[in-house]
Amino acid sequence: MSVDQPAAEARKSIRHKTVAAAVADALRQRILAGEFAAGAQLRQDALASEFGISRIPVREALLQLEASGLVKIVPHRGAVVSGLSLEEIEDIFQLRVQLEPSLLILSAHHFTKDDYKELHGLKQEYSIALKSGLVQQWGELNRRFHMGLLRHAGRPRSMGIVASLLQDCDRPTRLQLSVSGDVARADTEHSQILDLCEAGEIVSAANLLRSHIEHAGHSLIEIYRKSLAA
CATH class of the missing domain: 1.20.120.530 (GntR ligand-binding domain-like)
Incomplete structure (x- = not known):
């Protein structure tokens, strides 16, 4: 491994985190605006294609939304917009x-x-x-x-x-x-x-x-x- 490789990996990680935060914010606004209804499935591949990015920052964004309670990660369904009973x-x-x-x-x-x-x-x-x-x-x-x-x-x-x-x-x-x-x-x-x-x-x-x-x-x-x- 070259000396520059760890630094390159670190920069790549930072870019992913920055992109993930931007995607999370965009999705948050769309969920709160009602564009995605409760129960709607948020597919990683479709979102990655829409935003023109890889699935890695999309996955990180969805995990951020799960932490704030706006999304639930459901087995066999992936990310689903949360609803309230x-x-x-x-x-x-x-x-x-x-x-x-x-x-x-x-x-x-x-x-x-x-x-x-x-x-x-x-x-x-x-x-x-x-x-x-x-x-x-x-x-x-x-x-x-x-x-x-x-x-x-x-x-x-x-x-x-x-x-x-x-x-x-x-x-x-x-x-x-x-x-x-x-x-x-x-x-x-x-x-x-x-x-x-x-x-x-x-x-x-x-x-x-x-x-x-x-x-x-x-x-x-x-x-x-x-x-x-x-």
Whole structure:
């Protein structure tokens, strides 16, 4: 083996990892946008051909997506887009109800003028996306707003759990808003939560956040139950 060969292998490995990260990000966006439905099979050879790359970085990308819960590697089927059961939806929203209001109380006392400026900007961006029917943006903007409300809670473990729950809620949130017609309600309640925080009525803001999450969860569970009964 020549002296340069280990270095060449290292460079090759880095290129694969960089390409894999880019492929993972592209697939993540397509999954969250609903282009790949739950249960859809992601074939390595087809994706490698589409992206014009070898199967190695595609395989690495799919493993990254599996680690984040967006894909499951199933024996004899390969990579399959993850879906949520009714029980998982119930569990996710119950956990959010338990965690987010208490984290908001801890966080809101530390909001600065810059925090409020950023939150109002996010709220406005979300409002425009809701009214314009930009469905692919709803879940991500909702996640950013909720995480923004909780940013100063000082509870990194709880925040990590909430971040994961909100990612899991991305596709269900867009489904719930699209089917239920709760777009105006979601927009209004985000504004009210922010206004209550600014007025110093933090406990009231937390109570509204709790009912906001509970309503979304109950609405989505009803949608799931109807689809299962159909």
